[in-house]
Amino acid sequence: xxxxxxxxxxxxxxxxxxxxxxxxxxxxxxxxxxxxxxxxxxxxxxxxxxxxxxxxxxxxxxxxxxxxxxxxxxxxxxxxxxxxxxxxxxxxxxxxxxxxxxxxxxxxxxxxxxxxxxxxxxxxxxxxxxxxxxxxxxxxxxxxxxxxxxxxxxxxxxxxxxxxxxxxxxxxxxxxxxxxxxxxxxxxxxxxxxxxxxxxxxxxxxxxxxxxxxxxxxxxxxxxxxxxxxxxxxxxxxxxxxxxxxxxxxxxxxxxxxxxxxxxxxxxxxxxxxxxxxxxxxxxxxxxxxxxxxxxxxxxxxxxxxxxxxxxxxxxxxxxxxxxxxxxxxxxxxxxxxxxxxxxxxxxxxxxxxxxxxxxxxxxxxxxxxxxxxxxxxxxxxxxxxxxx
Amino acid sequence: xxxxxxxxxxxxxxxxxxxxxxxxxxxxxxxxxxxxxxxxxxxxxxxxxxxxxxxxxxxxxxxxxxxxxxxxxxxxxxxxxxxxxxxxxxxxxxxxxxxxxxxxxxxxxxxxxxxxxxxxxxxxxxxxxxxxxxxxxxxxxxxxxxxxxxxxxxxxxxxxxxxxxxxxxxxxxxxxxxxxxxxxxxxxxxxxxxxxxxxxxxxxxxxxxxxxxxxxxxxxxxx
Numbered sequence: 280x281x282x283x284x285x286x287x288x289x290x291x292x293x294x295x296x297x298x299x300x301x302x303x304x305x306x307x308x309x310x311x312x313x314x315x316x317x318x319x320x321x322x323x324x325x326x327x328x329x330x331x332x333x334x335x336x337x338x339x340x341x342x343x344x345x346x347x348x349x350x351x352x353x354x355x356x357x358x359x360x361x362x363x364x365x366x367x368x369x370x371x372x373x374x375x376x377x378x379x380x381x382x383x384x385x386x387x388x389x390x391x392x393x394x395x396x397x398x399x400x401x402x403x404x405x406x407x408x409x410x411x412x413x414x415x416x417x418x419x420x421x422x423x424x425x426x427x428x429x430x431x432x433x434x435x436x437x438x439x440x441x442x443x444x445x446x447x448x449x450x451x452x453x454x455x456x457x458x459x460x461x462x463x464x465x466x467x468x469x470x471x472x473x474x475x476x477x478x479x480x481x482x483x484x485x486x487x488x489x490x491x492x493x494x495x496x497x498x499x500x501x502x503x504x505x506x507x508x509x510x511x512x513x514x515x516x517x518x519x520x521x522x523x524x525x526x527x528x529x530x531x532x533x534x535x536x537x538x539x540x541x542x543x544x545x546x547x548x549x550x551x552x553x554x555x556x557x558x559x560x561x562x563x564x565x566x567x568x569x570x571x572x573x574x575x576x577x578x579x580x581x582x583x584x585x586x587x588x589x590x591x592x593x594x595x596x597x598x599x600x601x602x603x604x605x606x607x608x609x610x611x612x613x614x615x616x617x618x619x620x621x622x623x624x625x626x627x628x629x630x631x632x633x634x635x636x637x638x639x640x641x642x643x644x645x646x647x648x649x650x651x652x653x654x655x656x657x658x659x660x661x662x663x664x665x666x667x668x
Numbered sequence: 669x670x671x672x673x674x675x676x677x678x679x680x681x682x683x684x685x686x687x688x689x690x691x692x693x694x695x696x697x698x699x700x701x702x703x704x705x706x707x708x709x710x711x712x713x714x715x716x717x718x719x720x721x722x723x724x725x726x727x728x729x730x731x732x733x734x735x736x737x738x739x740x741x742x743x744x745x746x747x748x749x750x751x752x753x754x755x756x757x758x759x760x761x762x763x764x765x766x767x768x769x770x771x772x773x774x775x776x777x778x779x780x781x782x783x784x785x786x787x788x789x790x791x792x793x794x795x796x797x798x799x800x801x802x803x804x805x806x807x808x809x810x811x812x813x814x815x816x817x818x819x820x821x822x823x824x825x826x827x828x829x830x831x832x833x834x835x836x837x838x839x840x841x842x843x844x845x846x847x848x849x850x851x852x853x854x855x856x857x858x859x860x861x862x863x864x865x866x867x868x869x870x871x872x873x874x875x876x877x878x879x880x881x882x883x884x885x886x887x888x889x890x891x
Binding site for chain 1 (some may be wrong): 713714717718723731732733734735737738739740741742743745746748749752753756783786788789790791792793794807823824825827828832844847848850851853890891
């Protein structure tokens with residue numbers, strides 16, 4: 280009886296949740312990232328419309344995020360004493376450009392990417408954040424994080440905020456941070472699945488499952504299979520001789536996530552526990568004795584590696600190219616920068632979602648402008664949403 | 669099985685709530701703990717995430733993403749940034765004296781939510797009880813140092829080279845000093861709060877310490 284009460288209580292909660300925001304209709308706020316609102320629409324649109332420009336408040340936040348320190352009295356006074364809003368905006372934008380040219384900006388970007396990548400603070404683990412920070416400082420392309428084929432392990436000099444390109448030296452192919460030895464070592468695990476999860480969450484901004492079909496399939500489990508890949512595209516003891524049953528349906532539907540995961544993991548499974556590339560798969564399995572994984576554990580014969588269903592990737596360079604071409608990856612990059620600027624916690628860990636409408640302007644500019652990171656950061660820090668309170 | 673269904677129901681509800689509420693949920697992530705292993709099922713792998721109760725609480729308090737994504741949140745000041753702020757306010761963060769501001773800062777990494785990259789944990793930028801408490805302790809300990817040093821801070825000199833001043837000879841608060849502390853122009857409300865704090869304290873020296881610490885706490889609870 281007590282359990283039944285719990286069922287009703289939680290089900291009631293689940294049903295009540297959609298009503299929690301009192302959202303009676305479509306938003307009427309602008310889709311330019313300004314969020315200026317028109318004063319019409321629901322209570323949230325009205326709240327957005329009531330915000331006012333405050334360039335001094337924005338300057339303080341921007342200074343703390345972009346330089347790691349407070350604005351000077353001169354910087355505060357020049358904006359505070361400006362005669363009108365247009366002048367304040369002009370002075371503010373110029374100061375953002377100034378902040379982003381300082382060595383301290385490079386240090387802040389390194390810190391941002393360490394947090395984003397969840398690794399760093401030692402020479403061994405800092406090279407991936409350093410590459411991303413270098414791109415952020417030098418206005419490099421975000422896509423280089425997946426495609427750069429040289430100088431992928433730069434060192435950073437905090438004294439002057441400069442980067443010195445260097446090769447990673449861990450052997451094998453070279454594709455941005457996807458082949459970074461620090462990443463491979465930090466996220467080493469059974470089957471290399473932790474590396475796949477890192478790629479998915481950092482660059483696609485969602486947990487698995489990553490691919491969801493509109494037409495779920497009954498596979499004899501407690502719930503339907505919702506993946507887009509054929510159910511038999513991954514291995515199990517009865518499907519290609521895999522030693523782990525990725526087609527298990529007795530608890531959860533493993534294939535919902537593993538159809539995607541198993542098509543990516545073999546691409547990065549040749550990196551060993553130290554992040555060095557080997558000529559054979561060098562990650563263990565969770566079987567007795569931890570034997571090394573084999574390709575047949577992931578995929579049945581005839582299946583090939585891929586970034587997504589319909590987007591094959593024969594090797595890591597192919598994986599990087601596919602990610603660079605994926606609009607969802609670019610959108611994720613913009614969303615992460617947006618959340619950083621606006622002080623949000625991690626977009627995946629704490630579900631700080633950014634609706635597409637909110638960053639549509641920045642995403643379009645990012646995609647059409649060559650995925651330039653510094654341009655993106657400037658655009659975010661000078662957006663109406665950043666300077667309105 | 670029953671528990672799984674309960675969590676599933678809850679998960680569907682959450683998915684609907686975090687997105688545009690007029691759209692159906694498309695999140696089929698298994699509920700936290702559903703991929704834990706046991707004697708009869710598959711291998712253990714963690715899929716834990718944000719607590720659904722925390723998420724519901726956040727949505728109720730802050731509003732839906734279509735609103736919150738447009739506005740600033742209240743992240744704590746990063747640990748490294750807090751060190752820079754203290755330094756730029758004249759605090760010696762290398763001070764080894766027990767319970768000095770520098771000592772509290774340097775030993776406060778865990779309380780302040782510093783990153784633990786060895787365990788794949790980024791810096792926590794959420795405001796936590798422990799983090800805010802430690803930060804306020806640091807500001808309280810730093811007040812005397814700040815009061816003594818504001819006049820010497822290059823950062824707080826205006827374009828004409830005039831230093832900031834926190835208090836006049838009658839211990840009334842001055843805008844330049846408050847602006848230096850806060851990083852934004854001092855408002856009348858700031859000055860009123862500062863003056864009232866001093867006047868209502870047991871003595872002016874104590875009042876000045878409390879005023880400086882309290883304004884810093886208010887200004888830097890959020891970055």
